[in-house]
Amino acid sequence: MALNWLLICHGLVTLTVIISFLCGQWPIFQGTPIERLHHFITFGAYDYFLRFVGFVFGDKARSLVLSIERCCCDRPNPVMQVIYLAIIGATYYYIVKSSFRYIPGYYLGEVHKYTSLLAVGIGIVLFLLTSFSDPGTVKAGNVSEYLLAYPYDNIIYTEKECSTCKIPKPARSKHCSICNRCVARFDHHCGWMNNCIGERNTRYFLAFLLWHCLLCIYGAIALALIIAGRLKELRVVYILTVYYGVGNSFRSLAPHVAQWLLSSYNTQLLLMVFLVIVSLLLAGFFGYHANLCLTNTTTNETFKWEDYISWQRKLNEARVSAAALKASISGMSSEAKRPESKCKSFFRRSSLEDSQVVAKENKYDKGFFHNMFEVLFPLSTRPSFSQTKSKPS
Template sequence: MDVQWLLIIHGLLTLLVVVSFLCGQWPIFEGTPIQRIHYFLTFGAYDYFLRFVGFVFGEKAINAILSVEYFCCDRPNPVLQIIYLAIIGITYYFIAKSSFSYIPGYYLSGFHRSSRYTSLLGVGIGVFFFLLTSFADPGTVKAENVSQYQSAYPYDNIIYTEKECSTCKIPKPARSKHCSICNRCVARFDHHCGWMNNCIGERNTRYFMAFLLWHLFLCLYGIVALGFVLAGRLKELRVVYILTVYYGIENSFRKLAPHVVQWLLGSYNTQILLMVFLAVVSLLLASFFGYHANLCRTNTTTNETVKWQDHMNWLRKVNEARASAAALKASINGMSSKRKPPDSKWKTFFRRSPLEDSGAVVKNNIYDKGILHNVWEVISPPSTRRSFLRTKSKSS
């Protein structure tokens, strides 16, 4: 099989796996192979692995794996933090070793000569955002500040009502949640991030967003810079000229592309692999940042998205039950009354559905006060403002 077909197949398979992993749970992919691949990647593969281990090594091996899983996934631990630092260090090392010697090049001017220092600074800023998100207080709710958080986030009496945390034994402010991993209540709780070994909440969402955006820029810059390095090597070594003049290959993209790609894979495979790795990571970061940016835009959290979905499903079922009861009542009344002439097909087609007449399901998010206000609340959380501190001093 030709090299170009192998590359095309490899690219399509990689794209299929990435899309399945990131988007396989979306409703649009329900019942499709993408949903099944997503299920296999996120659950099925691990389940088959446990079965294989149990079949070969017995129940004790399964218990050992489950205990490791409990430590890694259900308790605070630095495993993923160490993996992150290792990925950053190893990636930077390979980029520096394989590509810095080609800078400046044909397409990268002397301005980029200092990239070995500026790139190190860029990686350092990324690690700084990582450490800031990991060790910053996410907004821990305590007995000393619970009344201030209750004032900052009023109850909407839809998905948040006055109740007490069964673990902390203090009132639960609206938008807060008790994290079973960290064993604490967190204000404006979004999710627990294993990579940060910390909750993402009211006070560190801004650092988390900066972490995602900065790493996305780093990956994109790395892809572009490596692409210019490879393009410069093609130009400097006159690869196209040699292929067309000495090997008689037609000077067209279709004829030259497979030979150029084959030469790049043979001579600069490290840079190619780094570009592919950075591209995959960029897709992950872009999708994750876009998702959380949309949450910030609407002043919603991941935890609230789940709560709203449950609430909307409940309302939808109630409305469906009411519509069914109304339709049944109408049919019973129609049987006892004089038969009416049938409506025309056009009237039947444009008639409103009984479900629409029963009332639309509307998400009433009282915390959404406009894009500017919502974004500012992420940048400057209520608990960091003077008004919050004044309220605290009055209550004490």
């Protein structure tokens, strides 16, 4: 019984740590222990580790750790790719080792041994495609085509030159400091892929997220069917009700069935929980990026618009405050007016509330079908793209 409670506690702690690490910065967790645990995992623990290294081994050891951090986080490296391959390989290995001996079973046929291997193989192929495909590198040879493909909106994108590449910077592009290149329709740099997500490989990235979400759901359902098949084959419910006198109701059977599952199939249960959690997270990531693609927006542009609207709001509030101050000074220099009643001043609208903020107008959003077509068939992959010539100046 102690082992069962230990497994339950282990599962709850694992679930809490995974949710805190991946979702702790979400607004729904603001001010909760989940947010504080996320801060500790992503920042606080590493800061304490640096202090410990510096205290015990000295400043040279601390500098060595920081140099390793710069190498892993600020330069292209395959660390996260290796971790991904290790996760998917270890998960599939434990599923094979713990569950394939029950296939074929009551609910699953032997074909699932081969379909599962095929599904994992397709997932790895999509991972490699996303990792090693060109995200849409902007170079001197194609910059003129990208300049015509994505016109400046003169709001968040204006005509300028990349200070590093020394070429004109097309709208929607960004210079990635990690990869040291300009990427067209830049979305973000993905550490898992060791590659940027841009104009040419967003389709592979979306396919990767969707396929791995479905893969995790498939694995969780398959494990659930294996356990359900074992319940049926071993006639667990029959034995509990006939030989042990347990009542034939869900409330009576559930604790005994759960205890039997935790003692006999704890590995499958932990794998199921892990796959369900990962599938939910992948579904959230896929939904977020799919919504961006349907509106022809990128993660980079989302942050740019937030910064621009925030700057507009502060600028307008400053203008309104300056106008109110000017009116107050001029009122003081003129004849004294009848003082405004406290009731009227309480209900009077603040002048700051009248400040207007420029609404977000995405000129690149050309409709649902056109946006999806642009993601699935990027502009730079079409024959017309290479035939486009820049207009004479």
